[in-house]
Amino acid sequence: DIQMTQSPASLSASVGDRVTITCRASQSISDWLAWYQQKPGKAPKVLIYKAFSLESGVPSRFSGSRSGTEFTLTISSLQPDDSATYYCQQFNGYPFTFGQGTKVEIK
């Protein structure tokens, strides 16, 4: 199985801050990675797919990047509505696997 190591587990930042979340794959997954946002009691929602592509309707402050097997989700200017848990998911091959999640809190 491809392991996805996500960091940090949690973070606290202020409105307007730039926030980065990282996911490292245990092997090459090309660009086959998605990022999801999950709020309490709700299903995850896709933000980014194929490492870089912004899902329709998602604010442009969210962006994805890749360097080798390391993937980054960036929130350029944190907003109160961004308080949530974020997950990465690889879909390079079965079994699909997720990162452990990053809980983002607003100071």
Added chain:
Amino acid sequence: QLQLQESGPAVVRPSETLSLTCTVSGGSISNRSYYWAWIRQPPGKGLQWIATIYYDGSTDYNPSLKSRITISVDSSKNQVSLTLRSMTVADTSVYYCARQWGPLGWFDPWGPGTLVTVSS
């Protein structure tokens, strides 16, 4: 707009079999562009992919669960079903169904999920 809705029992006894159904509305489950998946999340924990099915019945299973699960599709009802046998407390989770974008793809949209508790 495509919508998915999971249904099934809220409580299952240990050793029993869980049967869940995902009803798709606003689109056809036979659309050849998409696959259909089940994902679960234990309370307070992360996400685990369970299984994926195509409209023609072809399947992929998580090896960690493969011996206990069956996924099936009923195109006439626009439904995908999941069966999980020999349930234990560790299977207590919110179970989600989702549309999968291609044979290797991301999940979007998701159903709201259904909490299944294993308890005697």
